[in-house]
Amino acid sequence: MAAVRTSSEVAFNRIAIAAVLIATLIFLAPIYWIASTAFKPKELAVSVPPTVLFEPEVTPFVRLFTKRVQMQKPVDPQVYDAAPWWEKRIYDGGERVLKVGKDVQLSQxxxxxxxxxxxxxxxxxxxxxxxxxxxxxxxxxxxxxxxxxxxxxxxxxxxxxxxxxxxxxxxxxxxxxxxxxxxxxxxxxxxxxxxxxxxxxxxxxxxxxxxxxxxxxxxxxxxxxxxxxxxxxxxxxxxxxxxxxxxxxxxxxxxxxxxxxxxxxxxxxxxxxxxxxxxxxxxxxxxxxxxxxxxxxxxxxxxxxxxxxxxxxxxxxx
Amino acid sequence: MASVALTNLDPASRAAARGWSDLTIRNLFIIPTLVFLIVFNIFPLIYSLGYSFTNFAANRSEPWQFVGLQNYRELLSDDHIWSNFVITAKYVIVSVAGQMIVGFGLALLLNRSFPMKGLITTLLLLPMMMSAAVVGLFWQLLYSPSWGPINYVFGLGDFAWLSNPDSALYAVAITDIWMWSPFVMLLSLAGLSAVPQHLYEAAAIDRAGWWYTFTRITLPLVSPILLIALIFRTMEAFKTFDIAYTMTTQPTAELIAIRLYKQAFQQWDTGKSCALAYIVLIMVLAITNLYVKYLNKVKER
CATH class of the missing domain: 1.10.3720.10 (MetI-like)
Incomplete structure (x- = not known):
């Protein structure tokens, strides 16, 4: 049976596979969206039109794990230079990481x-x-x-x-x-x-x-x-x-x-x-x-x- | 009765005489589970059955009184509760119908061999494995009126899916369809792959059309498993709480489970909420009974 395939069957098969691929993309789009938002710069997360391609960054994860407060005035450049890379990203956003002594305060x-x-x-x-x-x-x-x-x-x-x-x-x-x-x-x-x-x-x-x-x-x-x-x-x-x-x-x-x-x-x-x-x-x-x-x-x-x-x-x- | 013929092993044989008897082992293996389930599932239900006849309120210390069937009478004549049931029915119909159509449709498309079929099938199954509460949360982002990708793609401007009373319930249903169509797809695929290939070959020799083959061969053979999917999803949709609760606060999307939660843990109307819980429970058990009956039928095939 499988050997005898009419051309319309082959065409139908191709259309079906194309439809499957499109459906898969539609089903995965929401998952892609949440995953990509996790790596977006803050302002791109709510941009109009929505941003699909961007330079990923891990700053959201730094924010996720730390307690932060808004800075009243810009950070002292010396402090900024001495800070590790992830703390710099927080300073860049106009915030500072809360600490007890030298220990970073973790979020919940x-x-x-x-x-x-x-x-x-x-x-x-x-x-x-x-x-x-x-x-x-x-x-x-x-x-x-x-x-x-x-x-x-x-x-x-x-x-x-x-x-x-x-x-x-x-x-x-x-x-x-x-x-x-x-x-x-x-x-x-x-x-x-x-x-x-x-x-x-x-x-x-x-x-x-x-x-x-x-x-x-x-x-x-x-x-x-x-x-x-x-x-x-x-x-x-x-x-x-x-x-x-x-x-x-x-x-x-x-x-x-x-x-x-x-x-x-x-x-x-x-x-x-x-x-x-x-x-x-x-x-x-x-x-x-x-x-x-x-x-x-x-x-x-x-x-x-x-x-x-x-x-x-x-x-x-x- | 239970002790005779525990196994097909001869009770007089040497093997059966060694160690613990089969009866001991059986009891040891089964009774703890039954006791656990009775203590933590059945006993609480008896406890709440008692409270359903009182005006008990868990956040107040004043003594409660026995009120007989008053809670049930009030609930059954409360228009608000009936509207919750109507909302739930609407939600169940829309979301389960959507899941059946999308899920079975996907299964029909997938039911052929092509490269990376396994990978694609698994990717399609991802949504149903996720936490409904978290899914509800990130669909809020997708539905966002001013900058959400859904409104952008469909050019809907700032249509507020989740805070518009007319659309909130359907927006939740769409998310539920996204999440659970893969479940119907998975069951349908199992049903489709169990259809004997020679039936299709015979149909092809007889030059039967696609529609004829579909309605006379595919559907009748897949329908038992589709029915399983239908009943299971109906039962689950009827109980829906997480996804709707995290997505919207619209009263037009207040499903019966949400109503129950609010009555019990926000209004602290404990006695009455126990009564409502019983009304919901009886409905769920009726559907469960149906489900198990069909499950056993399919299993016997």
């Missing part, structure tokens, strides 16, 4: 970024750990009402975050877990656990039972067979599940907005809150957004062969 951004990292990593480890055991249980043993239990597990994932957040907020207030890492970690484990069980069950189902049975015949206990035979076989699945859980926790907004406000606040509620009133400095906001989106973009490429299973909770595989 690195703290919020670290909070995101702590909460996402710990909640991922816990959710994937528990999910892997449970998935093995569901995959290998007969369980009364298995379908109902699995539906129950999945349904906890589908609850709207705000619905769960109201009672959790009240309960956390009683036990003092509001605005704490642990409080947020518990919520994210609860949220990701169902996902991790469903996805890992799909991976476990694919590991032939005969592997463990052979091991049992060879004198392993079932626990040994699980740790020495099943877990290594499931490594790819565990890694993929972990990356999905990490991205979900990393991106989560509603719980973080409600449960944290200072100490444990993560990046998603923090970044939009910077807009505030007046004229926002979009280059600095874009720099913060760019750094925040970068890990997700990298992970998407690592995950590309597992995305389908991930978004369908392991139900549809290829």
């Amino acid at each position: 951004y690195p703290d919020r970024f670290m909070n995101s990292l702590i909460v996402a990593v710990i909640s991922t480890v816990l959710a994937v750990g528990m999910g892997t055991f449970t998935a093995y249980g569901f995959s290998r043993f007969k369980i009364a009402g298995e379908a109902d239990l699995l539906f129950f597990i999945l349904s906890t994932r589908m609850l709207p975050p705000v619905v769960v957040a109201i009672p959790m907020f009240l309960m956390y207030r009683v036990v003092g877990l509001n605005d704490s890492h642990i409080g947020l970690i518990i919520l994210y484990v609860a949220f990701n656990l169902s996902f991790s069980v469903w996805l890992m069950k799909g991976f476990m189902d694919e590991i032939p039972k005969e592997y463990e049975e052979a091991a049992l015949v060879d004198g392993y206990t079932r626990m040994q067979a699980f740790f020495k035979i099943v877990l290594p076989e499931a490594a790819t699945g565990i890694a993929a599940t972990a990356v999905f859980c990490f991205i979900t926790a990393w991106n989560e907004y509603a719980f973080a907005l409600i449960m944290t406000n200072r100490r444990a606040q993560t990046a998603p509620p923090f970044i939009p809150s910077q807009i505030g009133s007046g004229l926002p400095d979009w280059t600095t906001i874009a720099a913060g957004t760019f750094l925040f989106l970068l890990p997700v973009a990298i992970f998407t490429f690592l995950l590309r062969n597992h995305l389908l299973r991930g978004v369908t909770f392991g139900a549809i595989r290829k």
Whole structure:
């Protein structure tokens, strides 16, 4: 069949590929825009007409990480010359970097970024750990009402975050877990656990039972067979599940907005809150957004062969 | 019942007698997860069910009173809440329809071999992996009335997408379409690649037209997976909070989840917001039930 191709089919194919390329450019344009704004000089970020090509600079990132104040009078040339390159860029913008003694005062951004990292990593480890055991249980043993239990597990994932957040907020207030890492970690484990069980069950189902049975015949206990035979076989699945859980926790907004406000606040509620009133400095906001989106973009490429299973909770595989 | 025939291993064999029994292992592996989910998901819901019958306000210390079904009665007869549901319905229809059309369209275009197909597919999937709150934030930049690139490209002058009451909801829906069409595309591609090639060959031999092939072969075979995408996106769009909340403050774009958030954490009308949460919860569970049913159907194929 493939050999016999009419010229109209070939032409149609070419048009379709051209359309795909155009669509890809349209889909990537917003991402390009935020990434490029992160490297723009301040005045070009809001220029009319919009600036597409420009000389990139990293000053927005310097602004992102430092606390600054407007200068009343121009900087002393001697001080300027002695300053490192990144401080000069701040002086160029008519501001100076705030310091305590010799130490540069950092902005809140690195703290919020670290909070995101702590909460996402710990909640991922816990959710994937528990999910892997449970998935093995569901995959290998007969369980009364298995379908109902699995539906129950999945349904906890589908609850709207705000619905769960109201009672959790009240309960956390009683036990003092509001605005704490642990409080947020518990919520994210609860949220990701169902996902991790469903996805890992799909991976476990694919590991032939005969592997463990052979091991049992060879004198392993079932626990040994699980740790020495099943877990290594499931490594790819565990890694993929972990990356999905990490991205979900990393991106989560509603719980973080409600449960944290200072100490444990993560990046998603923090970044939009910077807009505030007046004229926002979009280059600095874009720099913060760019750094925040970068890990997700990298992970998407690592995950590309597992995305389908991930978004369908392991139900549809290829 | 549960303890019989846990595995197809003979219970009398030596292997099964060593170490912990399968029953112990099964319980050890499954029960902690179930307990965790019950404690942190179900117990809070029971807690808030209780509060939904009171006039409790979390920011005041005065004692609350039991008010029976009053919260539910007031909510269901509140025009404001109904308008939130209407706004949500509009949003769900526009954004899910848009995602289905764009996503399935992209999948049809991508469903052929060409160089760098894998790279392009992955690039197209990027939007849905991002944080909705942050996506909402940077679309504000794109939609900016005076200097935003969207108005410049389409020559719309200083049209204020997000602060115009008539367009705010649709501006959010467009962003949602951008973000989630890739999801529909991904599922559609899986469906399309599962259509047996010989059906197309047979159709070509019979000189069937493109439209005929599409409606008689492609669509019927892909529709179960499209239905999955449709239900899943409907459920998610119904729950939408982040993207709309970060993009606009227009009352015409106040989705039910945003209304719920404001009632609970800005007006501190805790008892009533618990009742509203229950109304929303029941709706979501109904859609979830439908989703799981179809998911199992597709899985069995």
